[in-house]
Amino acid sequence: MSEVNMDNWQKKSADRAKLYKQWIARADKNKVLKQLPDLHEEAFEKVDCLECAACCKNYSPRFKTPDIKRISKHLRLRESEFIDKYLNLDTDGDYVVKSSPCAFLGADNYCSIYEVRPSDCYRFPYTDEDVLLKRPQITLKNASFCPAVYFVLEKLIQAK
Template sequence: MTVATNSRAVNLRRFKKKVLDTKMKMRRFLTKVENTRPRGLDKITPELNREVWEEVDCLTCANCCKSMTPTFTGKDVTRIAAHLGMSEKAFREKWLYYDKKDKDWMNVKRPCQFLDTKTNMCSIYEVRPSDCAGFPHLTKKKMADYIHVHKQNLEYCPATYKMVEKMRARLEGVTIS
C-alpha cells in the first residue's frame, strides 16, 4: 500500500456502490485496452499513478487486507516466519492453506490476520508478502500486460478503480475499438 499525504479518505460504502454500478463498463474498457494496447499507455501510467495517490489514502481503506488474500511465496514464508520467531512449518499450519488449483499459499482467514482493523495498519509491514508490497500493481512497466490483474482488483481497490477512471478519461481521444 502507498500512502499519500494530501489524499482523501476512502468511503468504502460509496466505493462499493460505484463499483456495482460501473464494474462491467470498466471491465469492457480494460479488455479493449488489453486487446488494442493503445500507444503511449506506458508513458502516461507514472503520471496517472501519481494522481491516484494524491486522491487515495490506503490507511482509510485497507479493503485489500479485509477482503482479499495475498499469495505467499516460499521467500515470504521464510522471511515472515523468521520475523515472528516461528518455523516455516508452524507458520504455514497456523496462518496459511495451500490452494491446489492455483498452487499458491494463501491466508486462511479474512480480514488478514496481520491487519489491525482499528488503524488499518499491517503488523508485519516491514516483512509483508511481496504480493502486498506490490499491490495494487499500478506501476508495472508494460501496463497492458497487467490489465488482467486490474480487472480482478477493480472491485476491491479504490486506487485501481481510480487509475482505470483516469486511464479512460486520458485515452478517450485515442481510438480503442
C-alpha cells in the same frame, strides 16, 4: 483532464466494469504504461489505504517461498510453524492466509509485518505495473474493492 469524483466509487466501478473490460482489451499498451507511474502517484495522493484496507480485510496475497522465509524469520518461527499457524493452500496451489481479515491487520488498519510483507502486498494494487493490462481479470476484481484502481482506470479512460 477532469477530476475523478470518488463519491460512491464502488457503485460507479461496478456499473462501469464492462466498459473497463472493453477498454483494457483495446488499450494502447505502450501509451498506458508510460502514464501509469504518474497516475499511480496521483491515486495515492487521493486514497489513504489506512482508511480502507479492503484488500487486507477481504482478500489474501499469495505467500511465495521468499515471503514465507522472510516473514517466518521476522516472527522467529520455523517456516513450517508459520505455514501451519497462518496459511492454507488454495485451489491454485498458492499459500494464502487462513482467514479474513488478514491475521497481520490491526484494528487501526496497520500491518504488523509491513516491513516484511509479501511481495503481492508490496506491489498491490498493480496500478504502476503492466499487470494492470496483462491480467484484466485481476484488474477488474481489484477495481471492485480498491479505490486506487478505480481512480487510475477512470483517468486512463478520460485520457483516451
